[in-house]
Structure formats: structure tokens, C-alpha cells
Amino acid sequence: MYAYDEIDRTLVNERVSEFRDQVQRRLSGELTEDEFKSLRLMNGVYLQLHAYMLRIAIPYGTLSSPQMRKLAHVARRYDRGYGHFTTRQNIQYNWIKLSELPDALEDLASVGIHGMQTSGNCIRNITTDQWAGVAPGEIEDPRIWAEILRQYSTMHPEFSFLPRKFKIAITASENDRAAIKVHDIGLRIKKNEQGETGFEVLVGGGLGRTPFIGKTIKEFISHRDILSYVEAILRVYNQYGRRDNIYKARIKILVHELGIEKFAQEVEEEWLQMRDGVLALDDVVVEDIRSRFSYPNYQKLSDNPDELKAAAADPRFAMWLGNSVAPHRVPGYSIVTLSLKPVGMPPGDATADQMDAIADLAEKYSFGEIRVGHEQNLALPNVAKRDLPALWRALDKIGVATPNVNLITDIIACPGLDYCSLANARSIPIAQELTKRFANPDLAKLIGKLHINISGCINACGHHHVGHIGILGVEKNNEEFYQITIGGRADEQAEVGTLIGPAVPYAEVADVIEDIVEAYLALRARPDEVFVEAVKRLGVTPFKERVYATR
Amino acid sequence: MPLVKDGKIVDDTFVHLADDAVLASGGDLLIPAVRFLADSGAAVARSGKTGVVWLNNRDIDDLVAHLDKISIVALVFPSFRDGRAYSQARLLRERHGYKGELRATGQVLRDQFVFMLRAGFDAFDVRKESDAKAFAEVAARYSVFYQPTGDGRVTAFRQRLARHAEVAGS
Amino acid sequence: MTSPLQQKIKISGPSIVTANRTGDGVVIYRTGEKSWSARIADASVVRNADEARALLSEAVADDVGAIGAYIAPVDVIEGKIEPGNLREHIRSEGLTIPLLPVPA
Structure with a gap:
């Protein structure tokens, strides 16, 4: 765990006090909603269908027990007794009152957590592998670097008003559990031939309306240069990223329009002018951050007790x-x-x-x-x-031991039209129906590894593009319809799924998924050929035929 | 619109030169970049001081050669959400060593003051009187800064190392 | 941001104006008495673009009290106002899913 010191805590408290003042000015009418909107978003406050929603960052996915209790306290005291963990290592509260938000944030600040930069066009919560620091074979704990980047990006004086949001993820494992290839910047920790720690840098990945898999912009950058290199990318993006169209404003579009070579050249030119400047990381700083991560005092225990x-x-x-x-x-x-x-x-x-x-x-x-x-x-x-x-x-x-991790009922879903003001269709009821259809644990085990991802609109918070089966809600003539893609994946072999055919109505989604699964079970080469590999081998046609033959 | 400079509300001696107005020989003028670049010699040969209004989609490199002849660079925030001028400001101060007045114009509200100060601005065309009056208080709101910029504020990294040194030395 | 009043107003049937309350985000409806109600039954129903524009204008003017006012379709069935689409049903009646069981 990283231990916040007085300096980190002071900043969080100063931010809460600033936001308290901003909320006050909004409630008194001194700030219009138009003016206030950017300010509340910078603190993770959205307006949803029924209420305000507060998004709280869980930096690199690590929580202490006191922090978790404080999340529970906020759920109980200011919300309706529950919270929603998101696909970006955040938690969301769905029923929070604007007038009580500063108090909720102050309570969270007492354990060093906050909603800063969980929304808005800034550098968002830095995410990493949830197994960081404990996974076998990891090169080193990526959270050290996530923390260095967290500090670097918090209230950045130059990059808090970017063309669009900016997400960074880091992994240090062969098996990418942080989905770095679908982030604006993905960092893979590696060692060079001299044994020095550095990063492979990917840029321009992202989902949403126009999905892209990130491209490698730098095969290896020394850890010393990681902040200056990230800053060079951000500066090029801040200057040249499109601001005329919200759907074309992410860095992925800039990278795509310029081409990765040209973009890389721009970044390189910028970087060469600053690499030896104030952002060069000296070992003292890195060691100081590293020293504030504490690790358990593991005992020598039997591996088969x-x-x-x-x-x-x-x-x-x-x-x-x-x-x-x-x-x-x-x-x-x-x-x-x-x-x-x-x-x-x-x-x-x-x-x-x-x-x-x-x-x-x-x-x-x-x-x-x-x-x-x-x-x-x-x-x-x-x-x-x-x-x-x-x-x-x-x-x-307490109901959190369902043995379905990585199986068909381990569904990733956004809140959808039940909560979200952007959604076109519901996500949660689809997920609920699917978990009921595949509730039998033996059946789920027989099917094996299969990730279903559901998004209620094109913004893709449910990461449907990279689900082995992706389900995207759309609206047609005032009715909910769903497009189905297959063959996507979010890991080190990240891939955008392929649409199998016309969208299907709400009531038929679960039947369609059952058809796809049945086709897979009949067609797989061996029981251990997982769904996504079978799709890769077979293409979408056999699945498409199965689904649309009778529809 | 009140002008805040060095933390206080002050009178603005500069006048914005309209695109089609005649270039007066006297008086302090803020001149649009296009006109300035078209005849920078005439602009700086006047008896009054010269400032340049530099839009946020213009490459700052084109201004560098003129920096020692002008008194103000006015950068523009067309909206609260458009942050390009923060990059221009840091480049002017930190890369090109510009020491003159760096003025934030356009949509300038109190909630940007800290970001702007850190990026190197020292003058602010503030939209609201109440924000201008609150300047000193708002500017002092934060005491912790993680990033090193050219504004000289001590970063959290350095604060920590200094504290450790203190502890070690005591 | 484009003001909702600058957008072209086109309605295809009975409509209301709805928003969220600033202090707590609760769904509210513009009434005929120049105020807001949390009950759709109290909403003022408009039937042409001019009426809709007028109702929206006064709703948008209340920036302190309400956020994001817009025109939404309704069905008026035997004098009863019903939300005109799924989104408005959900806003008016709440989630279509059960909340997690919260022990008393």
C-alpha cells in the first residue's frame, strides 16, 4: 500500500475546500450551470437520469480496509446503501445530493480518497493490474509508476483542459489485465538488455464511437524519461488534438489522422527539447515513492496446507x-x-x-x-x-463467492438506461437475464472462459468492443435494440470484435447469446479451445448463420 | 473587465487595436498577431508600448524572434474548456525565457487562476468583478504542487526530500 | 454550449418540460404555475411548438432551481399524463431493476 503523507493529504483537503466553495456559489446562483458543469466534472460529479452521480477514484485499484469502510459509510450516509465499481477502478454513487457532496468528499478525504479527475477533459485515474505487486512473474510493481504518474497528473497546470479525456494504464505482466491497448497511453514495463527498467509506450488506443487498438510509439523508454515522454505526448495532443467535434477529439483520432509515424516524429521533436529538463526522474525521487509502498510481512507457509x-x-x-x-x-x-x-x-x-x-x-x-x-x-x-x-x-x-470469474456470467456492464443520461438502452436487465440463463455453474464451467461486455450506448463504458461477446444497446424507433459483436478481447492480444449482423430487439438478446454459445460448443475443436480462439479460427460466419437462420 | 496584475486589480493602459483600425504612433497597444507579423517594425517603432494578441492555434515559434521587442504577450482562452494557451504560456516562459507580461484573456474565471499562475501568467483579464476581487484569496488556495513548472513553486517531491533531510540532520 | 432555446423546436404530440432539481438532482416537471413539481401529473402539457418554446423559455430561465431543462413527449390517456418513451418512464418511475437488498 502507498501511504499518503501530510503533503498528499493537504492537497486533497484543499481541493475539497475549493469544491465546497464552488458548490456554494452554484447553489446561491453566483455560478450558472454552464459555468459550474466543468467544475463539478473535474470533481467526478455527473448529472444522471435520477440524480447526481459521484465517481471516486481508486488509484491503481488498491484500497485499504479503512478506505473501504469509508466507501461503505458514504454509500450508507449519502446514498442508498450501495455503490457501483466501474471498469476503470473507480466507484460510483448514484443518488447523491449536490448539497451534501462536499461533506461526502470531506469524509473520503479523511482516508486520502477523492473524486479529482474522475471526469472532465484531463488525465484520469491512472489504472493498472489489480494483481500488481503480487502476481508471479511480474517485472516489478507497476503501482510505483502509477503513483509517480498520479502525482504528475494531479491538477496538472498545462493538461487539465485537454481536447478530451485522457486515460493511462500500466501493466508489468506478460498477461495484460489492465487493458493497456485500449487506453490513450498504455505502458508496459520491461527491462532492456542492460537490465534497466523502462517502458514500451503505446498510444491512441480507445473504444467509444471509433475503436482503435493502441500502437507502439516507443519500443523502450528509460524509466528516467517516462514523465518527459508522457509530457511530450500530452503537449502535442493539447496543441493539435481536434476541438471542433467531441467525437473526434480523443488522441486516437489525432494519431489515426496524422499516422503513427508522423505523430511519433512530432512527439520525438518535442521530447528531445525537454528530456534533460526538470522532469527527468532521478533515483532519489523514485526511491522515495517506492519507500512509501509497504509490503506485507509474509510468513514461510506451506503451499499445500x-x-x-x-x-x-x-x-x-x-x-x-x-x-x-x-x-x-x-x-x-x-x-x-x-x-x-x-x-x-x-x-x-x-x-x-x-x-x-x-x-x-x-x-x-x-x-x-x-x-x-x-x-x-x-x-x-x-x-x-x-x-x-x-x-x-x-x-x-455475504454473496461474493460466486465461482464465475472469467466465465460467461462474469459480465461487464455499464449502468445503462436505468441510470445514465447518455444511454440509449438498458444494460443491467440484459446482464441479469443472461446470468439467469447460464446460472448453472457446471454449464458455465463447461463453456469455459467467455467475457460478455454490455454497453448501453456508443460511448462504450461497458467495453463491448473488446468483449468476447459484445452487446451494444441502440435505439430504433423508440425501441431498445442490441448489436452483437464477437471475437473482441482486451488483453495483450487485444482485438475489436466483429458485428455478426442486424441488431436484435431487447427480448431476443438472451436467446441470441444462447445460440452463439451453442454454436461454439458444437464447433470448438477441443474443450480447451476457448470461445475467442474458436471465433478467430472459424470467423463470424458460422455464428452468424446460426443466429440469423431462424430470425 | 478588470485587469489583475501581480495579484492586484490595476488600471489597464493598453488598448486593443481593432483589425481595421489605424496604427496610432502613441499609446500602449495590444495588436492582433496577424497585423503585428505583417509589419512588426512599424509596430515596435511607435512611442507607445506594444503587446501582441496571440491566438491559441498559432505556433508560438513564430513569435520567438520578437519577444525582446514587446511588453505583453496576450494569450487567449476562447472558452474555459480550451486549454491550448496553457501550453503556449509554459513554452514562452520555460523554453524561450520570456520575461515580459504574460496576460490571460478571453474566458478567464477564478477557477483557472491557480492553473494559469503555474503556467506562467502574471496578468489576467478577469471576466467577473467578483472573481477579480477574490484573486489573492483564490491564488493562495493551494499549497501543494506536484509538477515542476517555471513558476518557481516548490514541488511535493522536493518538499518531501527537504523534510527527510531535515529529519536526518536533526 | 448551444442553449436549448437556440435549437429548433419540433414536437410531434403532447409534450412537457422536464429537468433535474439543482440541489439534489431529483426529476422535476414544469407546471402551469411557473414552478416545478416532482410529479409528472402536475406537468403542464403543451401541444405545439410555440407553446413548447414558451414553456421551455421560462424553465431555462430558472438556472438556479433546475438543470438541463428539455422537452419530452408524453401520452395523455383519459386525462392522465404518461411518459412518452422508455427513458422518461425510467426517469418518472425509477429503475426497471431491483436494487441490491439492503438489510434493514
Whole structure:
């Protein structure tokens, strides 16, 4: 965990006090809504269909137990007793009052969390692998660099009014769990031949109306130069990114229109003029940041303890163990994913009581640390294997032990038309129906790894383009219709899915998905040929034929 | 529109020269970039002081050769949301060493003051009287800054290292 | 931002003006008494573009009280005002999904 010091805390408090003043000026009429809108967005406050929505950043997806309890407190005191974890390591509250927002933010500030830069045309919450620091084979903990970038980007004097929002993600693992290829800047930590840490830099990835997979702009940049290089990219974007059309304002469009070579050349020219300037990172600074990350005092424990052997006889436990528990870099420990996708419930939602219980369990079993992943699940990153049976019973009791991680019911979905003022169609009821259709855990296991992503509009908050099956809500003559894509993926082999045919009405979506899954089960070469690989081999035609033959 | 300079509301001696107005020989003038570049010699040969209004889509490199002859560079914020002039300001101050007045014009509201100060602006054409009056208070709102810019404020990184050194030395 | 009044106003049937309340975001409807109500039943129904423009103008003028006023379609069935599309149904009646069970 990164420990905020007095300096970090002061800034958050100063921001809350500024926002309190801005809210006051809005409520008194001194600020018009037009003037206030940019200010509230800079603090994560949106207006949705029924109320204001507050989005809180969880930098690089790491939370302490006290922070989680404070999130629960805000849900209970200022909202309706629950919150929604998003695809960008944020949490959203859906029913918050403008007049109470400064108080809610002040409460959150007491544990060092805030809504700064969770919206607006600035550098958003820096995200990373939810298994950072604990995944086996990781090059180094990417959170050090996420924190350096968090500090660099917070209230940036030059880049707080960019053409459009700007998202940065970092990974240090072979297996990309941070979806870096669909970010404005994606960073992959690597070592060069001399063993020096640096980054492969990708730029111009993104979803939304015009999806692009990020392109490599720099094969290797030394860690010393990462801030100056990022600044060079941002400066070129700030100057030349389009501001005439909101749908063409993201950096992906600039990169696409200029071409990656030309864009890279612009960045290089800018960078060469500043690389040895004040942003060059000296080791003292990096070590100072690194020193404020504390790591658990791991014990020497058995990798196959008696407690685990004894519990394996329980088939429910065994199923959960096989599904939701991943290897840890330290023997005797595991990473446990907490599914926020129970059958029939909105994906990613957690109640205040669940949050409190998870905070307690993290203290008891995971050195007080909780992670939030872009798949809208939580994780306890440091669980001793001998504690797994006891932890499972406790998680099961509060409803976060559904053994469906990475399976067909582990659906990623945006809030959709039930909450969102931008949405054209609902997302959550589609997800609920699908989890009911595939509720049988044996069936889900038989189908294997399959990510369904649902977005209620073209803005793609549910990342439908990169779902193995993507579902996009559209409106046709006042009715909800859904376009289905297949073959997308968000990992290191990121790919935009292919549309299988005309949109289908709301009532038929679940049937269509069932058809696609049946076709896959009939056509897959082997049981371990996962869905997305089968689509790659077969193309969309057999799936399309199956779906539209009778429609 | 009140002008705030060095933290205080002051009288503006400069007059904006309209695109088609005659270039008067006296008086302090803010001249649009196009006219200035067309005949910069005539502009600076006048008895009054010369400032240039530089739009945010103009390459700042084209202004660099003239910086030592002008008193004001006025950069433009056509809307609160358009942040191109922040980049221009930092380049003028930090890369090209411009020491004269750097004036923020256009949609200038109190909620941008801290960003603008950090980017190197020292004069502000503030849209609202109430914002101009609140300038000193708003400018002092933040005491923590993460990024090094040319404004000389000590960054959080350096504050921390200084604190550690203090602790180590005591 | 383009003011809603600068946009072309075209309505195809009975319509109302709706917005969200500034202080708490609650869905509100413009009434015939130059004020707002949280009940759609109190909404003033307009039936042509001129009436709609007039109602929207006075709604937009109340920038302190309400945010984002716009014209929305309704159906008037036996004198009862019903939201004219799914979005307005959801705004008027709430989520179409159950909330997470919050223990008492």
C-alpha cells in the first residue's frame, strides 16, 4: 500500500475546500450551470437520469480496509446503501445530493480518497493490474509508476483542459489485465538488455464511437524519461488534438489522422527539447515513492496446507478454489477474486454492508488490502492458503463467492438506461437475464472462459468492443435494440470484435447469446479451445448463420 | 473587465487595436498577431508600448524572434474548456525565457487562476468583478504542487526530500 | 454550449418540460404555475411548438432551481399524463431493476 503523507493529504483537503466553495456559489446562483458543469466534472460529479452521480477514484485499484469502510459509510450516509465499481477502478454513487457532496468528499478525504479527475477533459485515474505487486512473474510493481504518474497528473497546470479525456494504464505482466491497448497511453514495463527498467509506450488506443487498438510509439523508454515522454505526448495532443467535434477529439483520432509515424516524429521533436529538463526522474525521487509502498510481512507457509486438503472434499469449495483463486508470487499465499456478479444482480454493485464485511475480512486474511479490477470484481491479494476455507465460508455468506470469474456470467456492464443520461438502452436487465440463463455453474464451467461486455450506448463504458461477446444497446424507433459483436478481447492480444449482423430487439438478446454459445460448443475443436480462439479460427460466419437462420 | 496584475486589480493602459483600425504612433497597444507579423517594425517603432494578441492555434515559434521587442504577450482562452494557451504560456516562459507580461484573456474565471499562475501568467483579464476581487484569496488556495513548472513553486517531491533531510540532520 | 432555446423546436404530440432539481438532482416537471413539481401529473402539457418554446423559455430561465431543462413527449390517456418513451418512464418511475437488498 502507498501511504499518503501530510503533503498528499493537504492537497486533497484543499481541493475539497475549493469544491465546497464552488458548490456554494452554484447553489446561491453566483455560478450558472454552464459555468459550474466543468467544475463539478473535474470533481467526478455527473448529472444522471435520477440524480447526481459521484465517481471516486481508486488509484491503481488498491484500497485499504479503512478506505473501504469509508466507501461503505458514504454509500450508507449519502446514498442508498450501495455503490457501483466501474471498469476503470473507480466507484460510483448514484443518488447523491449536490448539497451534501462536499461533506461526502470531506469524509473520503479523511482516508486520502477523492473524486479529482474522475471526469472532465484531463488525465484520469491512472489504472493498472489489480494483481500488481503480487502476481508471479511480474517485472516489478507497476503501482510505483502509477503513483509517480498520479502525482504528475494531479491538477496538472498545462493538461487539465485537454481536447478530451485522457486515460493511462500500466501493466508489468506478460498477461495484460489492465487493458493497456485500449487506453490513450498504455505502458508496459520491461527491462532492456542492460537490465534497466523502462517502458514500451503505446498510444491512441480507445473504444467509444471509433475503436482503435493502441500502437507502439516507443519500443523502450528509460524509466528516467517516462514523465518527459508522457509530457511530450500530452503537449502535442493539447496543441493539435481536434476541438471542433467531441467525437473526434480523443488522441486516437489525432494519431489515426496524422499516422503513427508522423505523430511519433512530432512527439520525438518535442521530447528531445525537454528530456534533460526538470522532469527527468532521478533515483532519489523514485526511491522515495517506492519507500512509501509497504509490503506485507509474509510468513514461510506451506503451499499445500492441511486446511486446504481437508476442505477440498466439499465440491462447492473445490469449485470456488478452482475458479476464483490464483497463484501468488509468494509460496503459501493466493490471490482471491471476489465476484461482484451474483446471478440476477447488477454487475459490479456492492452494498455498504458487503463493503464493511470485505474490509474486515481483508484485515483478517489479506494484510488489510483490497484490490479493484477493471472486470468490476474485487480481490484480496494476500491470502494465506491455509485460510482459504475459512475465507470462502465468510465470502459465501455475504454473496461474493460466486465461482464465475472469467466465465460467461462474469459480465461487464455499464449502468445503462436505468441510470445514465447518455444511454440509449438498458444494460443491467440484459446482464441479469443472461446470468439467469447460464446460472448453472457446471454449464458455465463447461463453456469455459467467455467475457460478455454490455454497453448501453456508443460511448462504450461497458467495453463491448473488446468483449468476447459484445452487446451494444441502440435505439430504433423508440425501441431498445442490441448489436452483437464477437471475437473482441482486451488483453495483450487485444482485438475489436466483429458485428455478426442486424441488431436484435431487447427480448431476443438472451436467446441470441444462447445460440452463439451453442454454436461454439458444437464447433470448438477441443474443450480447451476457448470461445475467442474458436471465433478467430472459424470467423463470424458460422455464428452468424446460426443466429440469423431462424430470425 | 478588470485587469489583475501581480495579484492586484490595476488600471489597464493598453488598448486593443481593432483589425481595421489605424496604427496610432502613441499609446500602449495590444495588436492582433496577424497585423503585428505583417509589419512588426512599424509596430515596435511607435512611442507607445506594444503587446501582441496571440491566438491559441498559432505556433508560438513564430513569435520567438520578437519577444525582446514587446511588453505583453496576450494569450487567449476562447472558452474555459480550451486549454491550448496553457501550453503556449509554459513554452514562452520555460523554453524561450520570456520575461515580459504574460496576460490571460478571453474566458478567464477564478477557477483557472491557480492553473494559469503555474503556467506562467502574471496578468489576467478577469471576466467577473467578483472573481477579480477574490484573486489573492483564490491564488493562495493551494499549497501543494506536484509538477515542476517555471513558476518557481516548490514541488511535493522536493518538499518531501527537504523534510527527510531535515529529519536526518536533526 | 448551444442553449436549448437556440435549437429548433419540433414536437410531434403532447409534450412537457422536464429537468433535474439543482440541489439534489431529483426529476422535476414544469407546471402551469411557473414552478416545478416532482410529479409528472402536475406537468403542464403543451401541444405545439410555440407553446413548447414558451414553456421551455421560462424553465431555462430558472438556472438556479433546475438543470438541463428539455422537452419530452408524453401520452395523455383519459386525462392522465404518461411518459412518452422508455427513458422518461425510467426517469418518472425509477429503475426497471431491483436494487441490491439492503438489510434493514
